[in-house]
Amino acid sequence: MNMTGIIFSEMCNDNLNAFTLDRNMAAIPFGGRYRLVDFPLSNMVNSGITNVAVVAKQHYHSLMDHLSKSQEWDLNRKNGGLLILPPFVNGSFSQTHRGKLDDLRNALIYLEDADTPYVLLADAHVIYNLDYRLVLQSHIDSGCDITLAATCQTEATQEPYGIVMEAGDDLRATSFAVDTQAAPGAYTGMGVCIMSREKLIQVVRDYTARGSYDLYRDFVQAQFNQGNLSINVYHFQDVVLHIRNAEEYIANNLSLTQPEIASALFRTDAPIYTRVHDEVPAYYGMDCDVSGCIIADGCIIEGSAQHCVISRGVRIGKGAVVKDCIIMQGSVVGEGAVLEHVVVDKWATISAGTELKGAPNSPVIIRKGATV
Amino acid sequence: MLLAGGQGSRLYVLTENTAKPAVPFGGKYRIIDFSLSNCVNSGIDTVGILTQYQPLELNDYIGNGQPWDLNRNFGGAHVLPPYTKTSNNEWYKGTANAIYQNIPFIERYQPEYVVILSGDHIYKMDYSKMLQFHKEKGAECTIAVITVDPEDATRMGIMSTDENNAITDFEEKPAHPKSNQASMGVYIFTWEVLKQYLIEDEADPNSENDFGKNVIPAFLRDGRRAFAYPFDGYWKDVGTLGSLWDANMDLLDPNDPLDMRNPRFKVYSRNYASPSTLLAPGSKVSNSFVAEGCRIEGTVENSVLYTGCVVEAGASVSGAVVMPNTVVKRDSKVHYAIVGEGCTIESGVTIGLRPEERGEEAWGISVIGHGKTIPTGTVIKPKEIV
Numbered sequence: 001m002n003m004t005g006i007i008f009s010e011m012c013n014d015n016l017n018a019f020t021l022d023r024n025m026a027a028i029p030f031g032g033r034y035r036l037v038d039f040p041l042s043n044m045v046n047s048g049i050t051n052v053a054v055v056a057k058q059h060y061h062s063l064m065d066h067l068s069k070s071q072e073w074d075l076n077r078k079n080g081g082l083l084i085l086p087p088f089v090n091g092s093f094s095q096t097h098r099g100k101l102d103d104l105r106n107a108l109i110y111l112e113d114a115d116t117p118y119v120l121l122a123d124a125h126v127i128y129n130l131d132y133r134l135v136l137q138s139h140i141d142s143g144c145d146i147t148l149a150a151t152c153q154t155e156a157t158q159e160p161y162g163i164v165m166e167a168g169d170d171l172r173a174t175s176f177a178v179d180t181q182a183a184p185g186a187y188t189g190m191g192v193c194i195m196s197r198e199k200l201i202q203v204v205r206d207y208t209a210r211g212s213y214d215l216y217r218d219f220v221q222a223q224f225n226q227g228n229l230s231i232n233v234y235h236f237q238d239v240v241l242h243i244r245n246a247e248e249y250i251a252n253n254l255s256l257t258q259p260e261i262a263s264a265l266f267r268t269d270a271p272i273y274t275r276v277h278d279e280v281p282a283y284y285g286m287d288c289d290v291s292g293c294i295i296a297d298g299c300i301i302e303g304s305a306q307h308c309v310i311s312r313g314v315r316i317g318k319g320a321v322v323k324d325c326i327i328m329q330g331s332v333v334g335e336g337a338v339l340e341h342v343v344v345d346k347w348a349t350i351s352a353g354t355e356l357k358g359a360p361n362s363p364v365i366i367r368k369g370a371t372v
Numbered sequence: 373m374l375l376a377g378g379q380g381s382r383l384y385v386l387t388e389n390t391a392k393p394a395v396p397f398g399g400k401y402r403i404i405d406f407s408l409s410n411c412v413n414s415g416i417d418t419v420g421i422l423t424q425y426q427p428l429e430l431n432d433y434i435g436n437g438q439p440w441d442l443n444r445n446f447g448g449a450h451v452l453p454p455y456t457k458t459s460n461n462e463w464y465k466g467t468a469n470a471i472y473q474n475i476p477f478i479e480r481y482q483p484e485y486v487v488i489l490s491g492d493h494i495y496k497m498d499y500s501k502m503l504q505f506h507k508e509k510g511a512e513c514t515i516a517v518i519t520v521d522p523e524d525a526t527r528m529g530i531m532s533t534d535e536n537n538a539i540t541d542f543e544e545k546p547a548h549p550k551s552n553q554a555s556m557g558v559y560i561f562t563w564e565v566l567k568q569y570l571i572e573d574e575a576d577p578n579s580e581n582d583f584g585k586n587v588i589p590a591f592l593r594d595g596r597r598a599f600a601y602p603f604d605g606y607w608k609d610v611g612t613l614g615s616l617w618d619a620n621m622d623l624l625d626p627n628d629p630l631d632m633r634n635p636r637f638k639v640y641s642r643n644y645a646s647p648s649t650l651l652a653p654g655s656k657v658s659n660s661f662v663a664e665g666c667r668i669e670g671t672v673e674n675s676v677l678y679t680g681c682v683v684e685a686g687a688s689v690s691g692a693v694v695m696p697n698t699v700v701k702r703d704s705k706v707h708y709a710i711v712g713e714g715c716t717i718e719s720g721v722t723i724g725l726r727p728e729e730r731g732e733e734a735w736g737i738s739v740i741g742h743g744k745t746i747p748t749g750t751v752i753k754p755k756e757i758v
Contacts (some may be wrong), residue, residue: 031648032646032647033647033648033664042542043644071438125465141729256648256650257650259650259652259667262647262650265541265647265648266620271644271645271646272647273645274645276439276643277642278439278638278640278643279401280398280399280632280633280638280639280661281398281399281400281623281661281662281663281664281677282649282656282661282662282663283660283661283677284658284660284661284662285658285659285660286659287658288649288657288658289656290657291651291652291653291654291655291656292652292653292657293650293651294647294648294649294650294651295648295649295651295662296648296649296664297400297648297663297664300631309648310648311648343479
């Protein structure tokens with residue numbers, strides 16, 4: 001394969017601090033049985049990429065635990081395979097990890113060692129199902145310096161996007177901005193970037209030497225504005241879910257209960273892989289009432305659940321009513337408990353009869369392992 | 373040594389193109405997962421899997437043994453089909469002959485004891501406890517036994533024992549059973565002794581080369597130390613369509629007789645990457661076991677749905693076992709049935725009847741073989757096999 005993949009594992013950690021106290025962004029549970037990193041990682045595997053590094057900065061225990069069974073992604077290889085790049089400090093360069101250039105500085109040895117003409121960069125907080133070979137082909141055909149995958153906005157956005165571009169019919173960027181809102185018709189980046197490996201190594205060396213750390217602002221934007229860099233836009237026209245804060249995390253997680261979104265992300269010809277837990281199939285009790293939910297293996301559902309994402313091994317007791325909730329792995333909702341707009345992190349216990357009600361824009365969040 | 377070459381002819385269409393141990397079971401498993409997981413959970417790290425009948429699917433399923441933690445540098449899972457030799461080329465003639473032909477495999481690992489299992493029973497058992505019993509009794513052969521109803525005893529290998537659990541008599545499928553202690557098809561042998569008997573059995577031209585019919589009787593005839601190890605957990609031979617359906621339905625028992633949820637004794641299986649199950653608005657699911665990757669829009673009750681099934685709006689599935697990747701389309705009814713892997717039930721089909729709907733005619737479970745497409749409007753009667 002002619003691409004090496006690099007996944008940045010914690011771009012929005014701070015905005016999701018309710019879930020990132022003891023795990024990093026990429027290890028946040030999503031869709032009942034996945035963690036965010038599964039999506040870019042599976043996309044890479046499905047695109048034939050066998051050389052993948054995941055850059056980690058802090059709290060990467062969960063991430064390492066999750067990725068340690070690299071065979072689940074078919075990345076237990078003699079040549080290439082999966083590598084986690086934890087931070088390290090050496091004599092001339094002490095890590096601060098302020099931006100992607102810092103991360104890539106840490107990955108320099110890996111990049112120099114890689115034997116591919118191109119490098120693919122991906123973020124763990126943007127969810128989609130995409131064959132990166134199409135992006136690479138578009139990059140090669142365009143002859144541009146870099147290619148960024150993006151979707152076209154149909155309406156103005158409140159939440160700023162990391163990359164906002166304008167482009168004509170030829171899909172060459174005519175403007176490039178970082179961390180800003182997008183107008184209708186603008187292209188918003190998906191965190192997917194392809195460029196030549198040699199060029200990237202040179203950029204990382206030059207720019208980190210001058211104290212720069214932000215790949216898109218300090219390098220791409222600066223060079224583009226000076227007319228020294230051509231940007232090809234790969235126009236992706238399917239479902240993309242950005243997870244930049246807790247509200248988006250919850251809304252996008254719950255959006256998987258819509259069949260059209262689920263079928264766009266979970267395709268039989270390009271499956272999303274994750275770590276296997278060997279749980280038994282879910283059991284639905286005599287009087288349960290479940291609709292508009294996604295439910296993973298190992299659950300015992302005896303109460304009622306509407307519009308929820310329920311992870312592996314969750315128990316919902318008799319008479320409990322759970323609405324618009326995300327219940328993570330191994331948590332227990334006691335008999336007769338009533339939960340609305342609640343996110344229950346892993347291994348928590350909601351005692352019988354408890355009532356917890358949040359609102360769509362301010363959910364109740366129960367910490368990992370807590371007992372209510 | 374796991375005997376997985378059986379045809380399972382009484383499962384009819386379900387074993388047309390696949391060996392019985394590879395038949396799907398319990399939502400996400402195949403029958404062989406139970407004995408394989410038992411091995412691993414008992415601390416056995418070297419397992420020979422003897423295949424013969426339709427091995428393609430089984431070989432593929434076992435692969436390098438990784439899902440069961442049997443991808444080892446030393447030992448691990450080995451699929452052992454019959455092979456040609458310089459002097460005689462033959463299939464596995466019987467259970468004992470299958471082990472006899474694999475003496476070189478066993479000798480590579482120089483074991484003190486060998487566990488002989490069959491890959492077509494549903495049960496969870498810690499063989500290390502049975503081995504402990506074998507050692508304590510100073511046994512050369514230990515057979516696991518389970519108490520059965522007298523009417524079932526005529527179909528099984530029946531053991532009589534003294535007060536010390538020593539086997540005094542063994543009869544294969546007796547017309548008039550002397551006891552209700554039936555062999556589970558789980559044997560532990562002291563390897564040096566078994567090897568000698570296998571060689572003698574092979575030399576006997578009148579032998580059927582079968583453990584139950586020949587080897588065990590020879591042990592008893594010679595006064596070898598043979599003991600019965602009583603097992604009181606759940607055990608089911610899923611050799612018939614009825615017992616396969618029953619064993620699936622047992623999973624819905626709230627008392628969990630099979631102890632499926634024991635985190636220290638999991639049943640492992642090869643997992644395919646399928647997303648969590650989606651229960652669409654308007655779906656109604658009750659008293660059912662549903663694996664991952666399903667999409668349910670209709671009604672499912674008292675059923676076991678395997679990985680990747682679809683039940684469309686208006687469709688109703690009850691009392692049914694629906695194997696992986698089968699689609700039940702709009703307004704179809706599947707009642708009291710086993711539907712094989714990868715079937716398409718087109719819209720408006722009726723399979724089987726609810727017990728309360730049946731008239732005078734014969735009633736029982738309907739069975740659809742793997743990969744069948746049932747055209748719109750078809751009616752499949754109870755007990756019909758397609």
